[in-house]
Amino acid sequence: MKFSASKENHLKAIFHLQLEQGIVTTNALAAALQTRPASVTDMLKKLKDQKLLLYERYKGFRLNNEGKKAAIQVIRKHRLWEYFLVKKLQFGWDEVHEIAEELEHISSKKLVDRLDAFLGFPDTDPHGDPIPDSQGRFLQRRQISLSELPLNKPAQVSAISSQTTEMLELLQHKHIQLGTRLEIRKKFPFDNSLEVKIRNRPPVTLSAQVAKNVLVKDDE
Amino acid sequence: MKFSASKENHLKAIFHLQLEQGIVTTNALAAALQTRPASVTDMLKKLKDQKLLLYERYKGFRLNNEGKKAAIQVIRKHRLWEYFLVKKLQFGWDEVHEIAEELEHISSKKLVDRLDAFLGFPDTDPHGDPIPDSQGRFLQRRQISLSELPLNKPAQVSAISSQTTEMLELLQHKHIQLGTRLEIRKKFPFDNSLEVKIRNRPPVTLSAQVAKNVLVKDDE
DNA sequence: ATTTAAATTTAGACAAATCTAAAATTAAAA
DNA sequence: TTTTAATTTTAGATTTGTCTAAATTTAAAT
Ligand SMILES: [Mn+2]
Ligand SMILES: [Mn+2]
Ligand SMILES: [Mn+2]
Ligand SMILES: [Mn+2]
Numbered sequence: 001m002k003f004s005a006s007k008e009n010h011l012k013a014i015f016h017l018q019l020e021q022g023i024v025t026t027n028a029l030a031a032a033l034q035t036r037p038a039s040v041t042d043m044l045k046k047l048k049d050q051k052l053l054l055y056e057r058y059k060g061f062r063l064n065n066e067g068k069k070a071a072i073q074v075i076r077k078h079r080l081w082e083y084f085l086v087k088k089l090q091f092g093w094d095e096v097h098e099i100a101e102e103l104e105h106i107s108s109k110k111l112v113d114r115l116d117a118f119l120g121f122p123d124t125d126p127h128g129d130p131i132p133d134s135q136g137r138f139l140q141r142r143q144i145s146l147s148e149l150p151l152n153k154p155a156q157v158s159a160i161s162s163q164t165t166e167m168l169e170l171l172q173h174k175h176i177q178l179g180t181r182l183e184i185r186k187k188f189p190f191d192n193s194l195e196v197k198i199r200n201r202p203p204v205t206l207s208a209q210v211a212k213n214v215l216v217k218d219d220e
Numbered sequence: 221m222k223f224s225a226s227k228e229n230h231l232k233a234i235f236h237l238q239l240e241q242g243i244v245t246t247n248a249l250a251a252a253l254q255t256r257p258a259s260v261t262d263m264l265k266k267l268k269d270q271k272l273l274l275y276e277r278y279k280g281f282r283l284n285n286e287g288k289k290a291a292i293q294v295i296r297k298h299r300l301w302e303y304f305l306v307k308k309l310q311f312g313w314d315e316v317h318e319i320a321e322e323l324e325h326i327s328s329k330k331l332v333d334r335l336d337a338f339l340g341f342p343d344t345d346p347h348g349d350p351i352p353d354s355q356g357r358f359l360q361r362r363q364i365s366l367s368e369l370p371l372n373k374p375a376q377v378s379a380i381s382s383q384t385t386e387m388l389e390l391l392q393h394k395h396i397q398l399g400t401r402l403e404i405r406k407k408f409p410f411d412n413s414l415e416v417k418i419r420n421r422p423p424v425t426l427s428a429q430v431a432k433n434v435l436v437k438d439d440e
Numbered sequence: 441a442t443t444t445a446a447a448t449t450t451a452g453a454c455a456a457a458t459c460t461a462a463a464a465t466t467a468a469a470a
Numbered sequence: 471t472t473t474t475a476a477t478t479t480t481a482g483a484t485t486t487g488t489c490t491a492a493a494t495t496t497a498a499a500t
């Protein structure tokens with residue numbers, strides 16, 4: 001089982017998208033990979049031929065078990081290398097992603113397992129994401145509503161449960177989107193509104209109704 | 221200047237060949253890269269267009285200054301990764317070449333320099349070959365082939381020029397590795413084979429082909 | 441100096457991965 | 471329910487790197 005770098009990138013991106021959506025669309029994947037929908041369709045055919053995903057034209061797609069296993073191995077490599085770069089080579093957590101995006105395609109399984117041991121079998125990468133073990137097992141952190149998040153606990157937006165245009169417009173205006181890292185600075189019991197801090201931005205206030213529909217996961 | 225993996229492989233192989241030959245031939249490069257002469261010609265045109273080598277058709281070729289600089293950077297990466305694999309990940313010196321052949325194409329210059337620092341700026345890789353520094357300087361050590369070593373002159377193995385698995389396996393079986401101290405006890409003109417003595421071991425016989433690829437330096 | 445052989449290059453093809461433009465399908469709006 | 475818009479797929483082209491087979495050039499042998 002050895003896949004090209006491009007196939008590995010596709011598998012990984014599909015894996016992430018289907019965690020949120022269940023089913024993945026051509027446009028979503030093209031956006032995630034910064035490529036064109038037509039290119040995605042081309043690749044989908046190849047991945048389907050290799051029996052890595054379930055796909056019917058015009059109907060969306062998702063990884064099957066084989067595809068998930070392959071994707072998880074790529075994610076494992078990516079996160080172990082990021083951990084290595086930060087912990088051993090003194091890189092900042094914000095400058096390792098691009099390099100790991102290349103290193104994740106080195107194929108030696110033995111290398112990855114030795115690296116894992118060398119690093120002391122870490123279970124979380126520098127961004128707080130879990131690192132799959134050698135067998136591909138990993139603890140998917142459960143996501144909670146922003147309204148349940150404790151004060152001052154760093155978290156990352158992992159889903160928006162109410163996806164009305166109005167809601168998304170409001171969040172966009174407050175600079176909150178999927179992946180945004182934030183923490184709660186203050187809670188107002190009067191109306192259960194929250195004051196939320198995002199790095200490099202002034203604090204913003206969210207109503208209880210909004211907070212309820214923003215799902216977050218631990219950000220280390 | 222960022223080059224594709226294939227171009228980097230070509231540059232590196234040309235560099236090594238021209239150390240021996242001065243000028244490099246199409247067939248020699250094809251053999252070194254396990255590819256076809258026609259493919260080499262194709263690549264030569266591209267490298268010439270990018271002004272990395274001097275080339276006239278049917279007349280051989282060699283790297284210019286730019287090409288040498290690029291090749292040395294690839295060699296630096298290759299050898300630093302090999303050192304990392306052996307010293308930090310506990311790989312055997314005979315199993316790292318293939319992996320380094322992939323790792324050498326990771327492009328981040330910062331990564332290489334950080335790795336270098338992390339490893340303590342080593343100047344010799346696990347096969348005894350010198351590691352170029354950040355500016356591309358490196359000490360080509362004065363070493364001779366074992367087949368040129370005079371009788372009964374103590375020497376120390378400093379490099380293995382043919383690093384195939386088969387070669388390394390053979391040497392391992394005869395208890396010869398980097399740093400091994402030895403001397404030639406007898407030379408057989410019939411087939412140019414050698415009888416070599418290693419301290420605390422019975423003498424071993426080496427073929428001319430093997431001896432040619434074992435490089436030694438004066439034993440202090 | 442011819443002839444023969446070896447080395448090298450060209451011509452034409454192919455696979456992988458990508459793209460643009462146009463067609464087909466599905467979803468949304470009127 | 472038409473009509474319109476958005477999404478997705480196809481058709482055909484492009485780039486990079488590789489190959490085989492044939493042609494060209496250089497080197498070796500007679
Ligand atoms: Mn990352
Ligand atoms: Mn990648
Ligand atoms: Mn090597
Ligand atoms: Mn390589």
